[in-house]
Amino acid sequence: MPFVRRVRMKKGMIATGCLGLLLTGARVFAQKEGDAAKGKDVFEQCTVCHNADSTETKMGPGLKGLFKRDKLKNGKKVNEANVLAVINAGGNGMPSYSDMLTDEEKKNLIAYLKTL
Ligand code: HEC
Numbered sequence: 001m002p003f004v005r006r007v008r009m010k011k012g013m014i015a016t017g018c019l020g021l022l023l024t025g026a027r028v029f030a031q032k033e034g035d036a037a038k039g040k041d042v043f044e045q046c047t048v049c050h051n052a053d054s055t056e057t058k059m060g061p062g063l064k065g066l067f068k069r070d071k072l073k074n075g076k077k078v079n080e081a082n083v084l085a086v087i088n089a090g091g092n093g094m095p096s097y098s099d100m101l102t103d104e105e106k107k108n109l110i111a112y113l114k115t116l
Pocket of ligand 1: 042043045046047048049050059060061063071072073074083086087091092093094095097109
């Protein structure tokens, strides 16, 4: 009977929807700290200008050991907020990423930069 089948499908869809919501919720919760593995993917677009495995300058400074340094080139202390500010603002040859990356991507990116 076509009618019965349609109802079944609807139920299935609702169940899938709930599961999806649950998974999304779990992901957002787990994302609080930022995911370095995902950040590495985001960093792909930075590698045109930045080395991740050395401090050698490409277009911009190599970012190996970034979070172990005392200061950024702009003289500010190396911490999440100041690195995020550089990523958002860009300048001196670096593009501004404030609208190009989502907050989540930036969080993951910073988690990755911390591993360098
Ligand atoms: C077109 C080249 C270019 C791209 C693409 C680029 N940057 Fe940069 N970046 C630079 C330059 C040039 C500087 C140095 C700016 C200065 O001297 O003030 C810099 C500076 C930085 C700094 C500060 C380093 C320090 O020691 O002060 C960080 C952190 C950084 N970039 C991260 C990133 C990230 C993360 C991305 C990718 C989302 C990215 N950059 C993409 C060119 C680039």
